[in-house]
Amino acid sequence: xxxxxxxxxxxxxxxxxxxxxxxxxxxxxxxxxxxxxxxxxxxxxxxxxxxxxxxxxxxxxxxxxxxxxxxxxxxxxxxxxxxxxxxxxxxxxxxxxxxxxxxxxxxxxxxxxxxxxxxxxxxxxxxxxxxxxxxxxxxxxxxxxxxxxxxxxxxxxxxxxxxxxxxxxxxxxxxxxxxxxxxxxxxxxxxxxxxxxxxxxxxxxxxxxxxxxxxxxxxxxxxxxxxxxxxxxxxxxxxxxxxxxxxxxxxxxxxxxxxxxxxxxxxxxxxxxxxxxxxxxxxxxxxxxxxxxxxxxxxxxxxxxxxxxxxxxxxxxxxxxx
Numbered sequence: 466x467x468x469x470x471x472x473x474x475x476x477x478x479x480x481x482x483x484x485x486x487x488x489x490x491x492x493x494x495x496x497x498x499x500x501x502x503x504x505x506x507x508x509x510x511x512x513x514x515x516x517x518x519x520x521x522x523x524x525x526x527x528x529x530x531x532x533x534x535x536x537x538x539x540x541x542x543x544x545x546x547x548x549x550x551x552x553x554x555x556x557x558x559x560x561x562x563x564x565x566x567x568x569x570x571x572x573x574x575x576x577x578x579x580x581x582x583x584x585x586x587x588x589x590x591x592x593x594x595x596x597x598x599x600x601x602x603x604x605x606x607x608x609x610x611x612x613x614x615x616x617x618x619x620x621x622x623x624x625x626x627x628x629x630x631x632x633x634x635x636x637x638x639x640x641x642x643x644x645x646x647x648x649x650x651x652x653x654x655x656x657x658x659x660x661x662x663x664x665x666x667x668x669x670x671x672x673x674x675x676x677x678x679x680x681x682x683x684x685x686x687x688x689x690x691x692x693x694x695x696x697x698x699x700x701x702x703x704x705x706x707x708x709x710x711x712x713x714x715x716x717x718x719x720x721x722x723x724x725x726x727x728x729x730x731x732x733x734x735x736x737x738x739x740x741x742x743x744x745x746x747x748x749x750x751x752x753x754x755x756x757x758x759x760x761x762x763x764x765x766x767x768x769x770x771x772x773x774x775x776x777x778x779x780x781x782x783x784x785x786x787x
Contacts, residue, residue: 468778481532505539525651536587544584545635618700621705625707640665641662671755680695703747763776
């Protein structure tokens with residue numbers, strides 16, 4: 466089953482999710498509508514809302530609340546993108562100009578706030594305290610991850626453990642919440658809910674690890690952003706951390722300086738060292754390990770077409786080029 470097959474399998478559900486998104490984006494303030502619709506409609510894999518749909522399906526859920534929660538997860542994710550791009554001063558995402566590049570930083574931050582608050586209005590509609598607890602905790606953890614990443618910027622002494630902590634807070638936590646929410650709606654046992662949550666956390670970690678290595682090995686058109694953006698922002702991602710740890714004195718010196726200066730001396734010398742030290746292979750191995758742990762987490766879950774989709778998503782996370 467390919468990623469296209471997964472999209473086809475849940476196409477009806479995702480169509481319903483898109484309907485909820487369009488309805489809930491409504492605001493009497495024209496700029497809110499304009500910025501929200503721009504960022505929501507500018508592409509994206511919709512993996513997080515798909516996880517809500519798939520995990521609910523695994524447990525036979527047949528209501529419509531999973532469509533609302535899938536939209537909530539997408540709104541939270543979109544709000545983080547709006548804020549991220551302002552913090553990082555990014556100009557391109559998903560092969561489109563970022564919202565802050567088009568509408569300005571102030572509009573992007575404030576519309577991100579609107580999406581966060583709209584998401585919380587929507588989760589209240591579900592009238593499920595457990596759902597609200599999961600989403601409130603996830604949103605708070607994501608904010609902590611953003612601040613941790615900010616503290617790590619331009620710091621060549623960041624260790625792998627701290628880098629992974631940022632990933633688990635900033636990225637994997639929403640994957641974890643999405644998978645957990647579907648299980649809650651489907652009436653899963655505590656053990657089953659924990660299994661889906663672990664799957665989501667490891668999947669999200671694998672996904673971000675691959676994102677970070679694609680910043681040094683991808684194609685601008687495929688990845689939808691400028692190659693080397695992470696370095697320009699002074700982000701010590703795993704390829705750089707590994708190169709600092711394993712390179713010779715000259716290589717280590719070059720990478721450390723690049724992190725501190727945002728690659729002011731050029732991207733090519735850094736890329737060459739990353740290739741020479743095998744940093745990309747190491748990062749991919751780490752991603753594959755996380756993908757394997759995601760699959761192990763749901764090993765005891767009853768087989769179904771929905772579970773097969775989850776299995777394929779774990780494979781897609783580490784074998785993609787975008």
